[in-house]
Amino acid sequence: MTNRSLPVLGLLAAVAALGCGDDDVVPPGVDGGVAPMDGGMRTDAGPTPAGDGAVPGVDAGPGTMTDAGPGTMTDAGPGTTTDAGPAFDAGPPAPEGCITSVAAGHHMFTCDELVYDVEVSASCAAGGCGLIFDVHGATMTATVEDRNTDLRALGSARGYIVVQPTAPPGTLGPSWDPARDDPKVLAFLELTMRAYRVNPDRVHFTGFSQGGYMTWRMLCAHAELFASVAPAAACTGTLFPACAFSATERPAVEVPVLYMHGRGDNIVAFSCGQGQRDAVVAGWSMTTDSVVSMDADHTWTRWRSAGGNTFEFIEHGYEAYSRILGGHCFPGSPDIGTSRFGTSGFGCDATTPFDWGETVIAFFEAHPRR
Numbered sequence: 001m002t003n004r005s006l007p008v009l010g011l012l013a014a015v016a017a018l019g020c021g022d023d024d025v026v027p028p029g030v031d032g033g034v035a036p037m038d039g040g041m042r043t044d045a046g047p048t049p050a051g052d053g054a055v056p057g058v059d060a061g062p063g064t065m066t067d068a069g070p071g072t073m074t075d076a077g078p079g080t081t082t083d084a085g086p087a088f089d090a091g092p093p094a095p096e097g098c099i100t101s102v103a104a105g106h107h108m109f110t111c112d113e114l115v116y117d118v119e120v121s122a123s124c125a126a127g128g129c130g131l132i133f134d135v136h137g138a139t140m141t142a143t144v145e146d147r148n149t150d151l152r153a154l155g156s157a158r159g160y161i162v163v164q165p166t167a168p169p170g171t172l173g174p175s176w177d178p179a180r181d182d183p184k185v186l187a188f189l190e191l192t193m194r195a196y197r198v199n200p201d202r203v204h205f206t207g208f209s210q211g212g213y214m215t216w217r218m219l220c221a222h223a224e225l226f227a228s229v230a231p232a233a234a235c236t237g238t239l240f241p242a243c244a245f246s247a248t249e250r251p252a253v254e255v256p257v258l259y260m261h262g263r264g265d266n267i268v269a270f271s272c273g274q275g276q277r278d279a280v281v282a283g284w285s286m287t288t289d290s291v292v293s294m295d296a297d298h299t300w301t302r303w304r305s306a307g308g309n310t311f312e313f314i315e316h317g318y319e320a321y322s323r324i325l326g327g328h329c330f331p332g333s334p335d336i337g338t339s340r341f342g343t344s345g346f347g348c349d350a351t352t353p354f355d356w357g358e359t360v361i362a363f364f365e366a367h368p369r370r
Contacts, residue, residue, distance in 0.1 A: 091127065091197055092126070092127055092197070093125065093126070093127045093195055093196045093197050094195060095195060096191060096194055096195040097111070097191055097195075098110065098111035098112075098188075098191070099111075099118075099191060099192065099195040099196075102120070102125065102195055102196055103120070103125055104120050104121060104122040104124070104125040105120060106118070106119055106120075106152075107120065111184070111187075111188050111191070112184045112187070112188075113168060113184075114165050114166070114167070114168065114181065114184050114185070114188070115142070115165065115166045116142075116163055116164070116165045116166075116188055117142040117143070117146070117152075117163070117164045117165075117166070118161065118162070118163050118192070119152040119155065119156055119161065119162040119163075119164075120156075120161050120196070121156040121157075121159075121161075123159060124156070124159065124160070124161050124196065127196060127197030128197060128198075128199055129159050129160055129161050129196065129198060129199060129202070130155075130158075130159055130160040130161070130198065130199055130202025130203065130204070130227075130364070130368075131160060131161050131163070131189070131192060131193060131196070131198045131199075131202065131203045131204070132151060132155045132160045132161070132162045132163070132204045132205075132206065132361075132364065133163050133164075133165075133185070133189055133204070133205045133206070133207075134146070134149055134151045134162060134163070134164045134206050134207065134211075135164070135165060135176075135185070135205075135206070135207035135208075135210075135211030135212075135214050135215065136164070136165075136166070136167070136174070136207070136208065136209075136210070136211050137207075137208045137209025137210045137211050137212070137233070138167075138170075138172065138173065138174070138175045138176070138209060138210045139170075139172050139173030139174060139175065139343070140173075140174065140208075140209075140211075140346075141166045141174055142164035142165060142166045144335075144346070145164050145208065145211070146164055147333070147334075147335050148208070148330040148333040148335050148346050148347060148356075148357070149206075149208075149330065149333075149356065149357035149360065150357045150358075151164070151206075151357055151360070151361065152164070154357055154358065154361045155361060158361060158365060159202075160202070160204075160361075160364070161192065161196055161198065163188070163189070163192060165185055165188070167181065167210075168180075168181070175210065176210045176211070176213075176214060178213075178214070178217060178240065178241055181214075182214060182217060182218070182221075185214065185218075186218070186222065189203075189205075189225070190225075200369070201227055201368045201369040202227055202364075202368050202369070203225055203226055203227055203369075204226060204227055204228055204229060204230070204364040205218050205219070205226055205229045205230075206229065206230040206231070206232070206360050206364075207231060207232070207234070208232045208233055208234075208330065208346075209232070209233045209234060209267065209268065209328065210234070210240065211231075211234075212231035212232045212233050212234025212242075213231075213234040213240040213241065213242050215229050215230070215231035215234070216231050216234060216235075216236070216242035216243040216276075217241060217242060217243060219231075219243055219251050219255060219257070220242075220243035220249060220250065220251055223251035223252050223253045223254075223255050224252060224253060226255050226369075227255070227256075227364070227367055227368045227369040228255060228256040228257070228258070228363060228364055228367035228368075229255060229256075229257055229258075230257070230258040230259070230260075230360045230363060230364070231257070231259055231260075232259070232260040232261070232330075232356065233260070233261055233262065233265060233267070233268050233273075233328055234268060234276075235261070235268060235272040235273045235275060235276035236272075236275065236276055236279060237272050237275055237276075238268060238269075238272055242276065244279060245279040245280055245282070245283030245284070246279075246283070250283055254284055254305055254307060254309035255309070256309060256310045256311070256363070256367040257280065257310075257311045257312070258312045258314070258359070258360065258363045259273075259276065259277065259280070259311070259312070259313050259314070260313075260314040260315075260316070260331075260356065261273030261274075261276075261277075261313075261314075261315055261316075262315075262316055262317070262318065262319070262326070262327025262328060262329060262348075263315055263316065263317045263327055264317060264319050264326040264327030265326055265327040265328045266323075266324060266325060266326035266327070266328060267325065267326075267328040268328065270315070270327070273315070274315075277313045280303075280311050281303050281311065284305045284309060284311065285305060285306065286303035286304060286305045286309075286311055287303060287304065288301065288302075288303055289302040289303055289304045289310075290302050292312065293353065293354075295353070296317070297316060297317040297318060297350075297352075298314060298315065298316040298317065298318075298331075298352075298353070298354075299314075299315050300312065300313070300314045300354075301313050308370075310367065312363070314354075314359075316331055316348070316352070318331055318348035318349070318350045318352055319348060319349060319350070320336075320337060320345060320346060320347065320348060320349055321336055321337040321338065321339075321340065321344075321345060321349040322337045322339065322340060322341070322342060322343055322344070322345065323340050323341060324341060324342070324343060325337075325343060325346070327348075328346075329346055329347060329348040329349075330346055330347055330348060330356045330357075331348045331352035331354055331355065331356050332347075332348070332352050332354060332355025332356055332357065332358065333346060333347030333348065333355075333356065333357075334347055335347040336349055337349075
């Protein structure tokens with residue numbers, strides 16, 4: 001047991017003494033986050049942006065990128081794209097491995113001890129759609145994640161297959177283990193691409209808290225697979241590995257990134273989020289492009305690299321109803337808690353000028369692989 005484990009156990013006992021019942025709690029300072037275990041679906045996602053650039057700051061921008069990985073392409077500027085990877089297979093989808101059906105609808109596949117919720121629209125059943133992986137935080141499930149992002153509905157309406165895995169059970173509920181689970185999730189992502197004949201230029205990854213850490217790791221180790229990514233509430237320098245953007249730990253190629261972190265986050269310190277932001281900017285030698293939007297409660301800033309790659313960082317001052325979570329929450333989510341000392345809801349308890357799920361899908365739409 002590490003020294004950092006001791007205050008964790010102490011606070012868990014304190015929460016139990018307060019009469020929080022069966023709430024699964026990861027106390028402040030335990031990076032990775034917590035979430036309710038109950039199900040439920042999002043009922044009102046609010047207005048949905050349409051088309052490229054519908055959300056301020058979603059701008060692919062000009063520039064060049066050299067991608068040396070397999071299945072990637074070298075972009076030497078407008079009109080001179082060379083695809084160095086395998087050709088996109090536009091044939092009909094076909095079951096493969098643990099993906100036993102490629103029909104339209106909602107599926108749950110169990111593969112290598114993980115359960116994957118897969119949403120396939122009627123148009124995507126014919127092949128050629130994009131792909132979004134949306135990964136939950138500790139103690140959450142795929143259902144709870146979708147209640148906060150609404151990406152099943154948002155992605156299906158825009159030509160994406162949406163995959164939301166659920167982690168294996170742990171002491172406090174489902175929890176991701178990088179060494180055990182990252183290879184499994186990666187293998188299912190590649191299987192999904194083959195079975196559903198996914199467009200390789202529209203593959204994206206997003207996650208919150210522990211899912212955000214996984215997003216950083218996938219970018220760091222497999223950047224050639226992704227058109228763009230969107231981690232939230234996760235950063236390098238804590239209990240879980242992320243992506244340091246150092247000389248020895250960095251993505252092989254530049255990929256557009258949308259990153260969000262709450263200033264009052266009680267689970268993953270905002271100072272760590274600031275460090276992750278600065279590491280990305282320094283690692284890719286980026287300069288400030290613009291402030292996309294700003295008010296007393298949030299600042300949304302965009303940077304660009306010399307090659308035109310985009311990094312956007314949203315810092316916000318919104319908080320969940322739970323004092324335990326604080327700013328460890330999803331802006332725009334209707335998943336509002338009812339207990340000040342529990343973890344019954346992950347939505348930010350305030351009216352916000354942006355919705356995280358809608359912002360993510362708009363960023364992905366505007367940033368296919370160049």
